[in-house]
Amino acid sequence: MKTIYHYLLTVILLGVTLFPASNALAGNKDRSGEAGASELLINPWARSSGWGSVGTASVRGLESMFVNVAGAAFTQGTEVNFSSTSWMQGSGTDIMAFGVAQQVGASGVFGLNMMSMSFGDIPLTTENSPDASGGIGTFAPTYMNIGVSYSKIFSNSIYGGVQMKIISESIDNLSAQGVAIDAGVQYVTGPEDNIRFGITLRNWGTKLSFNGDGIAIRVSPPGQEDQFTLEQRSAAYELPSQMNIGGAYDFIFDKHTVTLAGNFRSNAFTADQITAGVEYKLMDYLMLRGAYTYEEGIDEAIDSGNRFTVDNGLSGGMTVQIPLNKETGTTFAVDYAFRSTEHFDNTHSIGARVTF
Numbered sequence: 365m366k367t368i369y370h371y372l373l374t375v376i377l378l379g380v381t382l383f384p385a386s387n388a389l390a391g392n393k394d395r396s397g398e399a400g401a402s403e404l405l406i407n408p409w410a411r412s413s414g415w416g417s418v419g420t421a422s423v424r425g426l427e428s429m430f431v432n433v434a435g436a437a438f439t440q441g442t443e444v445n446f447s448s449t450s451w452m453q454g455s456g457t458d459i460m461a462f463g464v465a466q467q468v469g470a471s472g473v474f475g476l477n478m479m480s481m482s483f484g485d486i487p488l489t490t491e492n493s494p495d496a497s498g499g500i501g502t503f504a505p506t507y508m509n510i511g512v513s514y515s516k517i518f519s520n521s522i523y524g525g526v527q528m529k530i531i532s533e534s535i536d537n538l539s540a541q542g543v544a545i546d547a548g549v550q551y552v553t554g555p556e557d558n559i560r561f562g563i564t565l566r567n568w569g570t571k572l573s574f575n576g577d578g579i580a581i582r583v584s585p586p587g588q589e590d591q592f593t594l595e596q597r598s599a600a601y602e603l604p605s606q607m608n609i610g611g612a613y614d615f616i617f618d619k620h621t622v623t624l625a626g627n628f629r630s631n632a633f634t635a636d637q638i639t640a641g642v643e644y645k646l647m648d649y650l651m652l653r654g655a656y657t658y659e660e661g662i663d664e665a666i667d668s669g670n671r672f673t674v675d676n677g678l679s680g681g682m683t684v685q686i687p688l689n690k691e692t693g694t695t696f697a698v699d700y701a702f703r704s705t706e707h708f709d710n711t712h713s714i715g716a717r718v719t720f
Contacts, residue, residue: 397633398602398633399602399603400533400572400601400602400603400604401507401531401533401544401567401572401601401603401604403479403481403509404509404531404544404567404604405567405604405606406451406459407431408430408447408449408459408460408461408479408713409426409430409445409461409699409715410447410699410700410701410713410715411681411715411717412431413449413681413701413703414653414655414680414681414682414699414700414701414702414713415643415653415679415681416627416639416641416655416657416679417430417431417627417639418610418625418627418640418655419431419432419435419641420548420562420609420610420627421550421560421561421562421610421611421612421625422435422562422610422612422623422625423435424438424439425438425443425445425465426443426463426464426465426475426477426717427445429463429465429475429477429511429513429546430477431564431608432548432550432564433475433513433515433527433547433548433564434515434524434548434550434564435548435562436475436513436515437473437515437517437523437524437525437550439465439466439473439475440467440693440719441467441719442464442466442719442720443465443717443719444463444464444719445461445462445716445717445718446461446462446716447459447461447462447713447714447715448460448714448715449461449713450712450713451481451711452707452708452709452710453708453709453710454708454709455707456484457481457482457483457484458481459479459481459713460482461477461479461480462477463476463477463478464477470517471516471517472514472516472517473514473515474512474513474514475511475512475513475514475527476512476513477510477511477513478510478511479507479509480507480508481506481507481508482504482506483504483505484504485503485504486502486503487500487501487502488500488501488536503535503536505533505534505535505536506534507532507534508531508532509529509530509531509532511527511528511529511530511546512527512528513525513527513528513546514526522549522550522552523549523550523551523552524547524548524549524550526545526546526547526548527546527547528545529544529545529546529567530543531543531544531569531572533574535578536578537576537577537578538574538575538576538577538579539574539576540573540574540575542569542570542571543569543570544566544567544568544570544603545569546564546565546567546568547565548562548565549564550562554614556616558613558616559611559612559613560611560613560614561610561611562608562610563607563609563610564607565605565606566607566608567603567604567605567606568605571602571603572601572603573598573600573601579595579596579597579598580593580594580596581593581596582594602632602633604631604632604633605632605633606629606630606631607629608628608629609627609628609630610625610626610627612626613625620644620645621644621645622643622644622645623643623645624640624641625641625642625643625655626639626640626641627640635659635661636659637657637658638657638659639657640656640658641653641654641655641656649684649685649686650682650683650685651682651685652681652682653680653682653683654679655678655679655680656677656678656679657679658677659673662676673706674705674706675705675706676704676705676706677704678703678704679702679703679704680702681700681701681702681713682699683700684697685697689720692720693719694719694720695719696716696717696718697717698715698716699713699716699717700712700713700714700715701713701714
């Protein structure tokens with residue numbers, strides 16, 4: 365009975381994976397620009413972003429908290445990860461990410477991760493001094509997301525997880541805060557656990573709106589000299605929610621493993637995307653990966669008005685992992701990722717991780 369259940373679930377998940385990919389490429393591109401907090405769609409981690417975030421079904425460890433939180437349930441012991449990203453190199457946008465995942469008991473894993481996005485110093489301008497060279501000072505916008513997750517092994521085949529994220533955006537005198545939820549499931553089957561499926565819902569949460577002195581002005585009513593503070597209303601905006609459905613298959617050859625993965629991403633506020641990727645692994649020492657993300661209009665010129673992303677679709681990366689202590693399972697790894705972009709000099713990420 366258990367075997368029949370596994371095969372039935374495999375067929376259902378495979379059908380769900382293939383159906384959207386062939387019948388639902390339109391997405392909601394007419395709503396592009398209506399959502400906020402778009403930094404929630406940027407993968408700050410070097411290992412998974414180099415694979416185009418295609419690992420909905422196969423991601424493991426701390427980086428699962430971005431791709432599919434269910435994969436964090438595979439963490440054994442403790443994992444610490446740090447990553448630095450130069451987003452569209454030359455734009456002055458930098459992303460820093462840090463996280464820790466800790467196994468709790470035999471089947472649970474708690475995780476904590478933080479992402480900070482900075483844009484450098486921007487000259488201040490006012491109504492009285494609209495010229496950026498006015499020399500009245502600068503301000504530095506910052507975005508920060510903090511996520512707390514719990515993942516669990518439910519059986520030899522089923523893994524699940526949930527994450528709560530606190531979102532904070534601020535500029536000189538305005539700020540917005542909100543909360544979002546991620547949830548995901550992974551299913552593993554096959555003779556060597558080499559067939560995997562996954563589904564995740566990301567960025568479902570509250571609307572955000574900006575508040576602060578930046579939307580308040582001093583005015584004088586007609587015929588009066590006294591000034592009053594007038595605070596303007598700030599429109600609320602939704603989060604860029606999305607659903608991901610993915611599958612992966614491992615070809616195992618002694619010390620070598622080749623993984624093929626696919627993912628369908630349904631975006632609430634832009635075009636849907638399909639990603640296909642391949643990863644080569646030499647034992648646990650060396651990993652090479654590449655992926656391509658397709659969406660409608662990605663091959664057309666930017667001035668055609670059909671492009672809804674800065675990405676060109678190509679991504680790649682590598683990992684070098686060194687065992688420090690085989691008895692305790694302590695390892696150190698360095699990850700690198702490259703993402704081709706429409707503007708500037710592409711996106712580059714480098715990360716370091718320690719497991720023990």
